[in-house]
Amino acid sequence: MAKSEIPAAKSVSEITDINVLIKWIHDNMDENDTISAEWNQIRTNLSILYPVFVFFYAIVACFGTLSNVCLFWIIVRRQLFYDPTHFFIGSLAISDIIKTTLVLPITLSNILLRNWILGSFLCYFLPMLQSFPIHVSMLTFVIIAVDRYRLILYPMKPRVPAGLCTIAAWGISVCLVLPIAVYFRFINIGDLLPEYDGFGICYIRIGENYAEFVRAIFVTMYAVPLAVIAFLHIKVSAELKTQISTFANSNGRQEERCSNGDDAYNHHQGTWSSITQNEPESTSIASAHKQDMCTTEDQVSNQNEDELDIYKEKRNQQYMISMVTVFGFCWCPLHIMALVVPFVGEETEEKENFMDITYITFSWLGFLATCTNPVLYASWKMSDRTKDRLRGYLNFSNRCRTVFTGRTNSPSVREHNNLKVST
DSSP states (O other): OHHHHHHHHHHHHHHHHHHHHHHHHHHTBOTTSOBOOOTTOBOGGGTTTHHHHHHHHHHHHHHHHHHHHHHHHHHHHTTGGGSHHHHHHHHHHHHHHHIIIIIHHHHHHHHHBSSBOSHHHHHHHHHHHHHHHHHHHHHHHHHHHHHHHHHHHOTTSOOOOHHHHHHHHHHHHHHHHGGGGGGEEEEEHHHHOGGGTTOEEEEEOOSHHHHHHHHHHHIIIIIHHHHHHHHHHHHHHHHHHHHHHHHHHHHHHHHHHHHHHHHHHHHHHHHHHHHOSSOTHHHHHHHHHHHHHSOOHHHHHHHHHHHHHHHHHHHHHHHHHHHHHHHHHHHHHHHHHHHHGGGSOSOOHHHHHHHHHHHHHHHHHHHHHHHHHHHHHHHHHSOHHHHHHHHHHHOHHHHHHHHHHHHHTSHHHHHHHHHHHHO
16 A cells, blocks of 8 residues: 555656746747747746835845844843743744744745755745744744733732743744645756756645645634733733722722821811910821821822833833734735735736736735834834934924914014914
8 A cells, every 4th residue: 555655646747847848948948939038037927016126125135234233232231021911022033033034035046046055955945944944933922912911910029031032933933844844846847857957846735734824823823812912911901901990999088098097187277276376286296197097198199100110011012012922913914925825826917927926015014014123123212302303303394384373472472473363
């Protein structure tokens, strides 16, 4: 039984290789029915749009790399990595730098160029490199959600070990991407056509097993993590909302008690002073009564500090939710496309053109997530005064309107207008 299955599997593989090779020869055939393969040939369906894609990919690569390097430098320079949240954000910055410096240019060249010129090693390694930093980012967001859940709901418990969890996230991501290489195959054109040495074909063997693998990765590394993150962030937000309402009610009762204490103090002071001026106990009794009715200044200041911490954590929570939401939104189309591709069926020229343009667009959207984390972090840590200043620089119309209004409301202008009205 086993002997009859092995040749069948080999024959299917050989037939697939022959079909792929025939397609490569057809794609590189010129008008004279000769093979004209060059290393820098752009795909025919992208020959018009490729400058636009190169431009947008270059913007994302430059801005994403510089912004994440600056973010990582700030965390190291100011020694913010002692805080677990900043440690995890530094890990996100490193994974984003890998995406923009390694994954993005290789992915773009693979999409645009008709021929595979990167050799057999990158044929198997590139798919793993493409998925690895994405898994790292997703697992890091899960760890951040767990850490904040413990911090807000169980503040007496120690926070998660940042270094150990980061190493675990990177290690798990490596283990998850290793099976991807099994589904790729490399054909060296130089072995069949010596005059085209250096050219190759790197293709993915789409079958039933690959479709199952893609579904498993989608569930375990996208759908389930996002569901867990959403659940934990909802619990944390609800707890912060409860604590804020509790502090607001306690402050209202505190102000009422203090006002009642002031009235009682004034009443006692007026009553005892009218009775006698030789009893020093009157002042002490009224002061004691006021002290019983109102908390001490130290307790009030501690309560205000706790309230400030709660509002600070609420602000932190909002930005954590924004980061994971943008990340999930940017990578969602590419995950959906990976699920759909195994069920497309036989490829035609129209389908191939549509899939190429769709894939390069969705890939750019995914890489766009590398630029959002530094921007959100800067907005998170930026002071309100700096934000108002930036809004003033960017909103020139409002600035001009403000200047004009300020001039019209000046005393000299108002005086001049009054004179005109009186005349």
